Amino acid sequence: MKPYAENDIIDILNSDDLQVLQELLQSATKCRLENIGDKVYLRGLIEFSNYCDRNCFYCGLRKGNRQLKRYRLSKEEIVQTAMLAFNSGYHSICLQSGEIDSPLEIDFLVEVVEEIKELSQKADKDSKGLGITLSVGELSYHQYKRLWEAGAHRYLLRIETSVPQLFGRIHPPSQKFETRVECLRALKDIGYQTGTGVMIGLPGQTAEHLLQDLKFFQAEDVDMLGMGPYIPHRSAPLSKLSPEQQLDPYTTTLKMLALCRLLMPDINMVASTALQSINPQGLRMGLKAGANIVMPVLTPDDMRGNYYLYENKLYKKPQELVEEINSCGYTLGLWEWGDPLHYKRRIKVKVGDA
Numbered sequence: 001m002k003p004y005a006e007n008d009i010i011d012i013l014n015s016d017d018l019q020v021l022q023e024l025l026q027s028a029t030k031c032r033l034e035n036i037g038d039k040v041y042l043r044g045l046i047e048f049s050n051y052c053d054r055n056c057f058y059c060g061l062r063k064g065n066r067q068l069k070r071y072r073l074s075k076e077e078i079v080q081t082a083m084l085a086f087n088s089g090y091h092s093i094c095l096q097s098g099e100i101d102s103p104l105e106i107d108f109l110v111e112v113v114e115e116i117k118e119l120s121q122k123a124d125k126d127s128k129g130l131g132i133t134l135s136v137g138e139l140s141y142h143q144y145k146r147l148w149e150a151g152a153h154r155y156l157l158r159i160e161t162s163v164p165q166l167f168g169r170i171h172p173p174s175q176k177f178e179t180r181v182e183c184l185r186a187l188k189d190i191g192y193q194t195g196t197g198v199m200i201g202l203p204g205q206t207a208e209h210l211l212q213d214l215k216f217f218q219a220e221d222v223d224m225l226g227m228g229p230y231i232p233h234r235s236a237p238l239s240k241l242s243p244e245q246q247l248d249p250y251t252t253t254l255k256m257l258a259l260c261r262l263l264m265p266d267i268n269m270v271a272s273t274a275l276q277s278i279n280p281q282g283l284r285m286g287l288k289a290g291a292n293i294v295m296p297v298l299t300p301d302d303m304r305g306n307y308y309l310y311e312n313k314l315y316k317k318p319q320e321l322v323e324e325i326n327s328c329g330y331t332l333g334l335w336e337w338g339d340p341l342h343y344k345r346r347i348k349v350k351v352g353d354a
């Protein structure tokens with residue numbers, strides 16, 4: 001677990017000492033600048049549907065939440081939003097929804113991805129078109145393959161916790177830890193740039209659990225991480241649990257980001273909306289902790305209020321985010337995909353071209 005011994009990591013995660021946090025952030029910033037430079041890439045996030053067949057105990061989109069007004073954007077609305085993003089300089093988008101798995105929904109998404117690729121490549125013949133990340137849950141190998149062949153090349157599937165026992169406490173029995181791990185491995189096998197992540201500050205989650213998460217990320221050799229603090233949603237059963245113990249979600253998330261940057265210097269890492277929602281300094285501090293990706297929400301205004309995975313989700317205008325990134329002294333990586341360096345190296349090794 002270089003550069004820190006496991007005991008040191010446990011001590012850092014359990015520490016209340018602000019000096020410890022400051023030193024960790026300084027090391028992470030240095031590591032980031034030395035390994036991947038000062039660029040921050042934007043991924044325009046289009047939350048195209050809030051329907052979900054699952055019932056995760058922490059999530060406001062869960063099927064059992066009958067108070068939620070459900071929506072699904074049309075193909076035209078998604079493609080139009082994606083092309084607006086492309087023409088504004090975002091060369092990567094992320095299409096996200098609740099879990100989809102019906103054949104019709106997959107067919108729909110395949111068509112959407114194909115059309116976005118075609119139109120964006122036509123619009124700028126010198127570019128590879130829009131880079132498309134998907135985040136639509138656990139699918140079959142065949143379904144992932146179809147979406148890859150349609151033109152998606154990144155996939156985010158958060159494991160939420162790598163501790164099977166804790167996973168079992170925050171998901172219904174029908175949702176299996178092993179299935180999610182199999183999905184992550186299928187995505188890598190197909191060729192996707194593969195991202196995962198965990199929630200931090202869950203009731204009952206300990207520093208030892210988070211250490212296991214760090215080891216999981218390393219063992220699975222992931223290319224991207226999207227981690228955020230646990231923020232309860234009043235319609236989700238987990239919010240009714242009074243935590244018998246809880247690490248501070250905000251500072252522990254910053255520590256986890258910084259530790260990940262130090263342990264996996266060349267991956268892409270998101271300064272999540274949840275981190276920005278829980279603290280006004282979240283974006284600035286997330287970048288300091290080594291994050292290099294920001295995801296401005298491009299979901300149409302009249303729909304986005306119905307995409308609350310957690311309470312009090314913050315929506316900053318893209319321009320506000322850009323100004324904040326610039327004011328922190330980072331360079332905005334517009335007009336490029338911003339693929340993780342880790343992926344490029346991993347693929348070279350795979351084809352014996354290291």
Ligand code: SF4
Nearest residue numbers: 052054056059062098
């Ligand atoms: S976390 Fe994802 S799969 Fe689970 S209920 Fe929410 S949207 Fe559905």
